[in-house]
Amino acid sequence: MTGTSGPSTTRTTARSAAATASGIARDVVRRGQSRLDRRLFPTLVAGHAPTARLALTYDDGPTPDLTDVVAETLAAHGHRATFFVLVPQAEAHPYLVRRLLDLGHEVGLHGVVHERLPGQPWSAVHRQLRDGRDRLAAIGARPTLFRPPYGAQNRRTYLLTRAAGLRPVAWNADVRDYQEPGPDAMREQLAVSLRPGAVVLLHDGAGERPGSELTADQRGRRLSILDRTMVLLAERALTSVPVSELSTAGALRGAWLSA
């Protein structure tokens, strides 16, 4: 999982979709960071709200019999997404990485191990980022984006991420699928998350223990979320694009420093 450090989205249900997207992004920007931080440590959290685009992002995969289903369903509906993969899983299932790329999705780095980077020695963080980047490149993905595990980033890990040639990506909408929501909670969370300009956090891996196998129930819930996502995007005339394309469309950035 990526974690719970994202902003709460539930209290914003009453606002319009556009105001919600920009409002939440402002919340992120305000979270204790100075204007200088925002200039020195820019982190993508959202795109501009006045757009028919958003960016679905999936963490913790790839997972056999799930990532491929998600990727193909998205593509069949004209959507593309960004998958932030864990390196050992990508190496165990390189065909899934190739399938993602073949379908027009984007592959970013989520980590070699699923651990918080802040607090680790510089050398260890540096090694993990460079190893992760190079090992994904060896199986055909050339990541330019990094989603820090648990969304945990500080000034030091930001600089090391950039030194590895990667850009950090956070989010401004969290579906909380790792909490294994029931149908009502899932529908409510999707309704507030799928809005113009949003960078939406989702998971195609086991939330509690990344790298472990999903149970049949967990897989079923992920596929329910996927089905509901397709319906809502069609109703709202929204298209998912890779994060990097949302970025070039004019992204709203903040200094996402959590530790």
Ligand SMILES: [Zn+2]
């Ligand atoms: Zn994660």
